[in-house]
Amino acid sequence: MAQFKNLMEVLKLLNKSNCRKCNEKTCMAFAAEVFKGNRPLSDCPDLPPEILETHGLEHSALKERSDEFLTLISAMQQQIQDLDLLTVAQRVGGTFADGRLTLTCLGKPVSIDMNGKIISDIHVNHWFAIPFYSHLTHAKDKPLTGRWVPLRELKGGKDYFRLFNQRCEKPLKKIADDHTELFEDLVRLFKGEKVEDHYEADISLVLRPFPTVPVLICYLKAEEGMASDLNVFFDEGAEEKMPIRTLYTLGAGLVNMFEKIALRHWTF
Numbered sequence: 678m679a680q681f682k683n684l685m686e687v688l689k690l691l692n693k694s695n696c697r698k699c700n701e702k703t704c705m706a707f708a709a710e711v712f713k714g715n716r717p718l719s720d721c722p723d724l725p726p727e728i729l730e731t732h733g734l735e736h737s738a739l740k741e742r743s744d745e746f747l748t749l750i751s752a753m754q755q756q757i758q759d760l761d762l763l764t765v766a767q768r769v770g771g772t773f774a775d776g777r778l779t780l781t782c783l784g785k786p787v788s789i790d791m792n793g794k795i796i797s798d799i800h801v802n803h804w805f806a807i808p809f810y811s812h813l814t815h816a817k818d819k820p821l822t823g824r825w826v827p828l829r830e831l832k833g834g835k836d837y838f839r840l841f842n843q844r845c846e847k848p849l850k851k852i853a854d855d856h857t858e859l860f861e862d863l864v865r866l867f868k869g870e871k872v873e874d875h876y877e878a879d880i881s882l883v884l885r886p887f888p889t890v891p892v893l894i895c896y897l898k899a900e901e902g903m904a905s906d907l908n909v910f911f912d913e914g915a916e917e918k919m920p921i922r923t924l925y926t927l928g929a930g931l932v933n934m935f936e937k938i939a940l941r942h943w944t945f
């Protein structure tokens with residue numbers, strides 16, 4: 678087991694959502710148990726494999742997760758090989774040239790070839806790869822409605838909205854509360870589009886992880902006697918482009934990316 682110098686060193690690695698999936702009441706309590714050597718870091722199911730890898734921990738747990746991921750990716754690549762990428766490109770707002778479908782994802786081009794291999798200058802982790810494959814195989818040829826709704830109002834949303842609130846909206850609100858300027862920078866970094874007069878919010882931005890799967894984030898700053906608030910909205914037709922489970926994975930992935938960037942600025 679790797680040695681940590683102090684409890685905060687462990688805490689920095691966790692997403693601080695206090696989701697309790699590890700059966701501890703808070704991430705801080707879990708970090709204390711890890712620091713004392715009572716529990717392995719891999720007991721937090723939300724730690725991405727690269728963090729475990731960086732810390733050289735629990736190679737068997739890491740291998741198990743990597744194997745699972747590789748099997749899933751391989752099955753999804755198989756499905757891509759059966760698709761007509763030219764037709765799919767038209768459905769998902771992409772282009773097709775030289776045997777590759779290309780989408781602009783958060784302002785950056787990401788391509789996929791006919792073997793299902795993703796090609797991009799940006800680092801593609803499983804948070805992104807799985808929604809990417811799922812989007813291409815699932816997207817229907819239907820235009821977006823232009824109406825924003827919270828996840829719970831989507832057809833399958835009732836099964837996911839609590840988890841989505843816990844894993845996406847709450848951690849995102851924490852980033853916005855602690856680092857409001859950084860939060861604004863982050864959305865700029867990901868080519869967010871400012872939305873004027875849409876919702877009563879101090880920050881309203883649309884991010885486009887995929888051209889036809891926009892995400893609206895509305896943040897209301899705290900004022901005297903009023904707590905801050907943050908809500909995430911999807912197009913009412915989002916499930917025609919991606920299954921609800923993948924929308925959740927996508928939201929959690931965005932938060933994960935934001936947290937990593939925010940962590941670099943945090944000092945304890």
Ligand code: SF4
Pocket residue numbers: 691692693694695696697698699700701702703704705707708720721722723724
């Ligand atoms: S499962 Fe991970 S993220 Fe959730 S409370 Fe435990 S340590 Fe924190």
